[in-house]
Amino acid sequence: MKLRAILTLSFLAVLLGFFSLWMAQQSYSWVPPEAAAESKLVDDLFSIFVGLGTFILLGVTIPIVYSLMFHRAGKYDFSDGPHIEGNTLLEVIWTAVPIVLVLGLSTASYRTYDKMSIQGPMELVHLHLPQLVEVANAAPFDNTPQKEIETAQESAPIEDIDVTAKQWSWVFRYPNQNVTSTELHLPVDRRIHLALHSDDVLHGFYVPAFRLKQDIIPNRVIDFEFTPVRIGTYPLRDSLYSGTYFAANQANIVVQSPADYQQWLADAAAQPPSPAYNQANFEYSRGTKSGNIGGWKSVAPASPPIVNYSPQPPVNSSPD
Amino acid sequence: MTNISLEAIDGTRAQPYPGAPDNWKRFFTFSTDHKVIGIQYIITSFFFFLVGGLLSMIMRGELISPETDLVDRTVYNALFTMHGSIMLFLWTFPVLVGLSNYLVPLMIGARDMAFPRLNAVSFWLIPVVGVLMIASFLVPGGPSQSGWWAYPPVSLQNPTGNLINGQVLWILAVAISGVSSIMGGVNFVTTIFKMRAPGMTWFRTPAFVWSVLAAQLIQLYGLPALTAGAVMLLLDLTVGTSFFAPERGGNPVLYQHFFWFYSHPAVYVMVLPVFGVFSEVLPVHARKPLFGYRVIAVSSVLITGISSLVWVHHMFASATPSWMRILFMVSSMLVGVPTGIKVFGWVATIWGGKIRLTTPMLFALGGIVNFVFAGVTGIMLASVPIDIHVNNTYFVVGHFHYVIYGTIVFGIYAAFYHWFSKITGRLYYEGLGKVHFVLTFLGTLLTFLPMHPAGLMGMPRRVASYDPEFAYWNVVASLGGFLLGISTLPFILNMVSSWILGEKAGDNPWRAIGLEWLTSSPPSVENFEETPVVIAAPYGYGTQQPLVEANPNPGLIQPSFMIQSPNSEAV
Incomplete structure (x- = not known):
């Protein structure tokens, strides 16, 4: 009986190992295409977590199901099981293994974080740079994305763009060309530097295809950097709840070749500023005529942004 | 609770406490019996579980298609705010306090909680919280639409301009719920430290009691931070202070620290x-x-x-x-x-x-x-x-x-x-x-x-x-x-019909080891005829060791000996 249990469980453990590896591979297909250098780093890390997580989840579930199948009391068996209060060795092992695991996962996460050099508040930004090469050498996996970040960080000029979030619209301003837009156009393979502003409440700058997110806080300017590496159109979503029309507060991000990007900037600069279509304003002015149930008084949306460039309405996009 | 003697489980042990109310009306009184309070908590919170569940099903109805085509956006925002708030403050917290209230004194061999009146006050604040939350649907502008986390500045935007609005009622409800929980925390911690039966050392205390103690310690150190944050938010909203309002120099991120430090x-x-x-x-x-x-x-x-x-x-x-x-x-x-x-x-x-x-x-x-x-x-x-x-x-x-x-x-x-x-x-x-x-x-x-x-x-x-x-x-x-909504129906049917018509259970139908199983079902007002003296660690399955010494009813002190089917009456 005991030998059979050990053999069965060892066999299941090996199967489980392969299954976990398979799940780790699958995890790349659960997320949007990798459109920034940072995306690849996050996906590699996520894949490790998925593999280990699968192993742990099924590693607990399989013994439970096994017990339910083979350790059931007979219908008229009212006796007790063996009086086992514990096992010090086992308890030490299953305390030590999780400690090692979480420390390992923390270290892996820290390395990824370091390579991404995520900029939140300004003070710590430059501390990351000298460490980059060193960490890259020690890194066990593909360091192309990190190289891309490094190259982009070193290749001047960095694209400076002002981002303003408000209830409920996004406005992007290119200070060098004095162009404003409700669609964020970016050159591919360049380090992008955004200055995030909010006019009213908290908002969140979230681009799923870039795996990046940053809350935007009124009265503060937040620096934010990343490197797009894939040409295409990606949704930008407000990720931090900002009131009535929060769900409609989206914009497109268009990553273009540098030539197309310059062309777009030039075209946009030639256009006179005009009011852009704005979903929140559209719905607010339509009022309760939408036919939906109920409706309470809402904060009035800011007036539609006046910009050089805005895409054709309505803004409703998906990657690619 | 004289209904015990009607059930004739053990006429000699279940002597009613003189003057104890013996019918359903006791659940609507300011009872100080921890068992009555526990049931009050459980039933009240289960009602709000159903309310919160209905709100979530309206939300799922809206989300079954991508567009907003069922309810207005303001209504949706109010729904997720109230769903979260009701499920946490009126279901999960109170139902667990109710279970703990019922079980902890029985498990540690105490006659009641340390502060029975405080216990009743803690409970009776819960209906007040419930009334405030539900009433917020009726004020102009509707209930709070800033989510259960109520981050400023959104929570400080008051579109109707009224002093009495959904957000104010929400903050009051949360603050009162916090006061109720702090009272509960003091009560549980004192009870567990001071009222364990003789012989019940820490490592003879059931794991459930340990976990309740651990949970209630969090209430004691954490809730003051949330309650203080809620009061500051209320002041920002009503009298225009500037703790969190950015346009007046406040810091909205500070609120997040107060909020999550507890939450x-x-x-x-x-x-x-x-x-x-x-x-x-x-x-x-x-x-x-x-x-x-x-x-x-x-x-x-x-x-x-x-x-x-x-x-x-x-x-x-x-x-x-x-x-x-x-x-x-x-x-x-x-x-x-x-x-x-x-x-x-x-x-x-x-x-x-x-x-x-x-x-x-x-x-x-x-x-x-x-x-x-x-x-x-x-x-x-x-x-x-x-x-x-x-x-x-x-x-x-x-x-x-x-x-x-x-x-x-x-x-x-x-x-x-x-x-x-x-x-x-x-x-x-x-x-x-x-x-x-x-x-x-x-x-x-x-x-x-x-x-x-x-x-x-x-x-x-x-x-x-x-x-x-x-x-x-x-x-x-x-x-x-x-x-999930449908899944609650067999549960409600089961609980209601079994409570009224179910087979008599006896004191210990599971043949479980634990002080709560040594007394009658339901337990008498004083819980135990005689204070039990614990002489063993809990969970003595597979040994012949009794849990308590010198019990007036020897048939119940050695559960391992009692061979009986779970459905039969206790001896």
């Missing part, structure tokens, strides 16, 4: 007693001692300690400095260690036991599996780079519903079924219980699992409308949500 540990306030339930239910239905009882007991207190240092993981995207992100990443992941100890201990407990798949056992094991899944996604969320992608997406919604529904509600159901006979003196219907389990487990899987892929794809939470790319997973989740 993350609050998850452990809710989940710790459920861990305790698992630790009590598994040994009984597997007929084996709780594996590594001492470590499991101590790990509850470790969770209390670690939980005080994890709150910033809710703010990884809130312009938090890097050192803070890394520090709180490590501390948050460390929560996985004491919880891992518990999970492994539970698996080892049932391993090689004599398992009976009763309804409480099914709910406990289902809850453990769901909890491990929630733990895996929780560790992912603790990792800063992954969290930066999935923070504020449906991945988080899926994760915490696996904790709150998949684990905590499962544990609560397990507790209801496990102690039903103790509370009512009757047996529930096993078949209906199993139907309830199957529907609930499937409903949980269908509702909350699809939220993870939706979140990984980038669907933000709190949205009334979404891009069509997320439609598939949302349709599945909505259908699952309706199934």
Whole structure:
């Protein structure tokens, strides 16, 4: 009986190992295409977590199901099981293994974080740079994305763009060309530097295809950097709840070749500023005529942004 | 409670307390009996569970299609705000306080809680909270629409301009709920420290009591921060102070610290007693001692300690400095260690036991599996780079519903079924219980699992409308949500009909070991005829050792000797 249990469980453990590896591979297909250098780093890390997580989840579930199948009391068996209060060795092992695991996962996460050099508040930004090469050498996996970040960080000029979030619209301003837009156009393979502003409440700058997110806080300017590496159109979503029309507060991000990007900037600069279509304003002015149930008084949306460039309405996009 | 003698379980032991009310009316009085208060808490909060569930089903109705085509956006925002607030402040917290109220004094051999009147006051504040929350639907401008976290500046925007608005009522309700919980915390901690029966040393105290102690300690250190934050928010909103209002120089991120300093540990306030339930239910239905009882007991207190240092993981995207992100990443992941100890201990407990798949056992094991899944996604969320992608997406919604529904509600159901006979003196219907389990487990899987892929794809939470790319997973989740609604029907049918018509249970139908099983079902007002003297560690399954000494009713002190079917009357 005991030998059979050990053999069965060892066999299941090996199967489980392969299954976990398979799940780790699958995890790349659960997320949007990798459109920034940072995306690849996050996906590699996520894949490790998925593999280990699968192993742990099924590693607990399989013994439970096994017990339910083979350790059931007979219908008229009212006796007790063996009086086992514990096992010090086992308890030490299953305390030590999780400690090692979480420390390992923390270290892996820290390395990824370091390579991404995520900029939140300004003070710590430059501390990351000298460490980059060193960490890259020690890194066990593909360091192309990190190289891309490094190259982009070193290749001047960095694209400076002002981002303003408000209830409920996004406005992007290119200070060098004095162009404003409700669609964020970016050159591919360049380090992008955004200055995030909010006019009213908290908002969140979230681009799923870039795996990046940053809350935007009124009265503060937040620096934010990343490197797009894939040409295409990606949704930008407000990720931090900002009131009535929060769900409609989206914009497109268009990553273009540098030539197309310059062309777009030039075209946009030639256009006179005009009011852009704005979903929140559209719905607010339509009022309760939408036919939906109920409706309470809402904060009035800011007036539609006046910009050089805005895409054709309505803004409703998906990657690619 | 003289109805005990009507049930003729043991006429000699169940002498009614003179003057004790003996009918359903006692549940509508300012009773100081911890058992009456426990039932008051449980029934009241279950009512709000149904209310919160109805709100969530309207939300799932809206989300079954990408456009806003069922309710107005303001209504949707009010729905998720009130769903979260009602489910936390009026269901999960109070129902667990109710269970703890009922069980802790019985489990430690006490006659009541340390402060019975304070206990009654704590309870009677809950209906006040409920009335305030529900009343907010009727004021101009509707209920709060700033979410259960009520972040300023959104929570400070008052579109109607009225002094009495949904947000003010919400803050008052939360503050009163906080006061009620602090009173409860003082009461539980005092009771557990001071009123354990003679001989019940710390390592003879049941794991459930340890977990309640660990949870209530969090209430004591954490709730003052939230309550202070709520008062500051109220002042900003009503008299124009500038704690958090950015246009007046306040700092909205400061509120997030106040809020999460309590509200993350609050998850452990809710989940710790459920861990305790698992630790009590598994040994009984597997007929084996709780594996590594001492470590499991101590790990509850470790969770209390670690939980005080994890709150910033809710703010990884809130312009938090890097050192803070890394520090709180490590501390948050460390929560996985004491919880891992518990999970492994539970698996080892049932391993090689004599398992009976009763309804409480099914709910406990289902809850453990769901909890491990929630733990895996929780560790992912603790990792800063992954969290930066999935923070504020449906991945988080899926994760915490696996904790709150998949684990905590499962544990609560397990507790209801496990102690039903103790509370009512009757047996529930096993078949209906199993139907309830199957529907609930499937409903949980269908509702909350699809939220993870939706979140990984980038669907933000709190949205009334979404891009069509997320439609598939949302349709599945909505259908699952309706199934979860249906799953409560066999439960309600079972509880109501069994309480009225169910077979008499006897004192100890599970042949369980524990002080609460040594007294009558339902217990008399004073709980125990004579104060029990504990002479052994809990969970003595497989030994012939009695739990208490010199009991006036010797048939009940040696549960291991009593061979009887679970359905038969107690001797």
